[in-house]
Structure formats: C-alpha cells, structure tokens
Amino acid sequence: MDLGYKDKVVLITGSGSGIGQNMAVAFAREGARVAVNDIAADGIEATLGMIDEAGGTGMAAPCDITDPDTVAAMIVAVEQQWGRVDVLVNNAAVMTKHALFLEKSIEQCDQEIRVTLYGTINCVRAVLPGMIERSYGKIVNIATDAARIGQEREAVYAAAKGGVISFSKSVAKEVGKNNVNVNVVSPGATNSPMRNGILDKMRESMGEERVAAREEKVKRVYPLRRIGEMEDVSNAVLYLASDRGRHVTGQVLSVNGGFAMV
Ligand SMILES: NC(=O)c1ccc[n+]([C@@H]2O[C@H](COP(=O)([O-])OP(=O)(O)OC[C@H]3O[C@@H](n4cnc5c(N)ncnc54)[C@H](O)[C@@H]3O)[C@@H](O)[C@H]2O)c1
Secondary structure, eight states: OOOSOTTOEEEETTTTSHHHHHHHHHHHHTTOEEEEOOSOHHHHHHHHHHHHHTTOEEEEOOOOTTOHHHHHHHHHHHHHHHSOOOEEEEOOOOOOOOOOGGGSOHHHHHHHHIIIIIHHHHHHHHHHHHHHHHTOEEEEEEOOHHHHHOOTTOHHHHHHHHHHHHHHHHHHHHHGGGTEEEEEEEEOSEESHHHHHHHHHHHHHHOHHHHHHHHHHHHHTSTTOSOEEHHHHHHHHHHHTSGGGTTOOSOEEEESTTSOOO
C-alpha cells in the first residue's frame, strides 16, 4: 500500500535509538525525508547511517527538546533545508529510574516531565504555525498504556504521558479546521533499548531466572501472548501520519497486544 510519503518531510524526536530509530528508517523506506532529532549525537549518526543503507534521505536535527529556543532553531533549520515539516512525531521521553514514586527524587521527576511533556509541547509550539499556514500537518505523539491505566514504578513518567494525551486531544480540537491531525500512539511493553535497560537492572537485583519467569507472566496478561516489537509501533505511526488516516484526529491508538482495552 502506498502511504503517500514520497518527499514528505518528517521530524522524529528521540530517533537516535529504539522505537524512534525504527520509525525513522520506516519513514525513509516509504520515501519520506527524515529529520533525525536526538540529544545524543552518536545516536543521530547511527540512524542516519541506517537511513542511508535503506536508500533513504535523512538530515541531522540535534537538540535538547526541553529548551524551546533550540527547538525553534531546529525547526527553522529543517524548514531551510527542505522547505517545511509535514509530519512531527514526538517520540523522545525519559524514565530516569524504574522505581516507586517515593523512591524517586524531585530532580528525577522533574526531568521526566520536562523531556516527556514539555519537550512535546515545545516541538508542537514550534512546528504548528508553519502547518497552519500551509493548511497541512500531521502530529503523532507517543504515549504509553501506563498513562491510560496506571503502572506502579512509573508514576511520574505516566503522569507526563497522561499530560501528552490531554494536550494532544485539546490541540487536535484547535487545529482540525487547519487540516492538521493530532493523534497519539500508546505502546504497551515493547522490546527496545529502554525496556531492555529496565530488564537488565532487574536481572542484577532479581537474577536471570526470576526475570525470565516474570517475562512469561507478563506475556500471559497480553491477549496476543507476545511483547510488542518496535515495528509494531512504527506501523501505527505510519498509518496515522499518512493521508490514509485523514479522518482520524484526537485519538489514542494503543499498540499493546490487547493488554489494556480502554
Ligand atoms: N519501550 C517500551 O516498552 C515503551 C512502552 C511504552 C511507551 N514507550 C515510548 O516509546 C518512545 C520510545 O521509547 P524507547 O523505548 O525507544 O526509548 P529510548 O530511550 O530508546 O529512546 C528515547 C530517545 O530519546 C532521546 N532523548 C532523551 N532526552 C532527550 C531530549 N531532551 N531531547 C532529545 N532527545 C532526547 C534519547 O537520547 C533516546 O534516543 C518513548 O516515548 C517511550 O515513552 C516505550
């Protein structure tokens, strides 16, 4: 199916690793030009290398999305290079530590909110005026099912993502008349470096066997009996950011093997 991405300009935050990187390559394979944002320069280089290998076109769009001024400058740089931003995917997020709420410092909570919620707000603020002017835009924000149903050890990260969901719905109502769609993809557990990092830490504290048993238990609460792969999330984003999804806005699509049905 042709999703119509040929020459579209797509900016993905946090695409120097994990799910964002997977999406960047997926969009490039569909013919889009991909601006690769991350705070980590080596991650950006790695993604650009993968885009190149896939025969696609990419550019580096480095910046810390918590700083509104550098975000604005990043959007200007992409617009200077390619004329516009058609699609923005707010994917970057931080979970500082997988721990109970009271075990986390104020600084850790603050960082999770600044990257996850303010980072999304900063990028949307910078990209929307151009989308409104051109009467065309697609914004897909990545949340988590932890925000939809709650998740122990993820309280503040989930709260920040809950904010992303509310923000997305409200902005969708404001800019629908400008032909700008704003939607949310909400992954359940997905095999990515972020998840693997959490599992590694668990292995250190609980041991390999107990973590393996826990993984089997986790799979059993997923009706589809599997943990998500990064491309499962990318496929949902590809649909929502395409004109095939033109009549869909303000929606939250869980990609979660049926874990939460809300
Ligand atoms: N992996 C999962 O199980 C899972 C589940 C639900 C939701 N998600 C969501 O999916 C998205 C991707 O997660 P992932 O697992 O690939 O994580 P990841 O940690 O591999 O990727 C996050 C990326 O964001 C970048 N980043 C962090 N702070 C930044 C900043 N200030 N400015 C710019 N970039 C910054 C990081 O360098 C990293 O490359 C996140 O929004 C996450 O919340 C993941």
